[in-house]
Amino acid sequence: MLKFIADAEERACMTRILDLAERVLTKHEVAVSDFLEPRYTGLAKDILRGLPDLKFVFEGGHGEAERQRIVLFPGYLEPEDLKPQIGILKITGGRKFTALKHRDFLGALLGLGIRREKIGDILIGEQYCLTVVAQELTSYIAANLRQVGNVPVQVAPLSEIEPQFGREENFKQIKTTVASLRLDAVSSHGFSLSRSQMLEEIKDGKVKLNWKETTDPAKPVQKGDTISCRGRGRLIVEDVTGATKKGRVGIVLKRLL
Template sequence: MLDKEFLLCHARNQEEKEMLARIYDLAQQVLRTRQPRVTDFLDPYHAGLVDMALKRVPDLAAGSDGGYPAAERVRVLIYPDYLEPREEDWQLAYLSLRGSFAEQELSHRDFLGALLSLGLRREKIGDILLHNDRAQLVVAAEVASFVQSQLTRVGSVPVTVEEISREQICPPPRRVREIKATVPSLRLDVVAAAGFGTSRTRMAREITAQRVSVNWQVCTELSRTVREGDIISARGRGRVQVTRVTGTTRSGRLALILHRYV
């Protein structure tokens, strides 16, 4: 018997409780039917939360897949622990979009906005991979044909959409800029300002406006202490990873190496 309260105890807020309640319902279906069930797309934080909640549940196993090895957004498959899951169980589809993207300098936000404007929920959209002459999408299989028939432009650029195979997915190399900085403390507003190259005052405003996340969870606490390995995301600015704290300067400031993904 699956203990609902055991699952929900892993939640830290109401949003997480609602998500884990949905996971509970899926897990109950798996135990009752002995057939796999798959979640919508989750970011790394929520996928990890689901994995943590399920890993000690008897008779169940869970695995994640986002279409390629380094995928950020993934669907989590919940299945009986005696089954060997198949690739098709994750119900993923792969689309290629072609258009004059380089000329218009379209961004990830432009593509996501075009998809959401069709009425799709974010949870049905996986990673969006941008190339010079095309973009590739990983989406839930149940919305693939809808995207093919309805997505005709991104911004002002006409697009053609075709379904491709998993083997054709080609993630672009990640561009990383190393930043060496010294900061008075590891407060979120301080480190984020250094990483994104802006003032602490401006970054504080963005944090309080719920535009900043730490490890994919919105954080409004300016004084939150960040640690090595943490990823800070700021809407419209990208991401910064706290790669290493290298020591303390003579003046008592902390020396950091940050990686900004551009």
């Protein structure tokens, strides 16, 4: 079933998913994965849909969730028979709260000893942040998260995320031109680094294209792609506007701050 997957990380992840499926089918119990990036959820969907007597759903906390858990269960059950496998936490703070960024919230959660795989999307609003986490860690985080950056915070569980929640100004739109749609050219503009600095980041394994690590600076980038750089955030290629009179390529980037 996995012979078409060449990437070692993808194969290892799908092996773990199939182990969960085997547990469901042999022990007739519900099993749940860690939070997965989109490239893994897409692969898992293709693999799991071919298994008889098995059902599965994705849980991410909201309709456009990027990171999701897969809940696998026997075919004789229905989704409404399942217990929730994610928790939603509302984080509020004082007047300095609006200066906090995505990396600050993530760093605070990791500082509690929580693995990244147990944390879903982090959505930042004007007055508060909503964080999706594994259900089994909800109470622990609510009881122990007291500070994000240098800002004291309060944490309370929520039952759901309001539609269209978010703070758009956490994104910075960048309109620029590049010599080519190479990964190093696009990402150096997006992350405000020199081309040589960006090359080092890529070669050091700090950059992912569409959630997959790459060390190839010449990797082509296209509209809709997501570029992330460890410690620097994430870029979305919103548009490629075409060639300019000087032979460069116009692009529109959206940077998560």
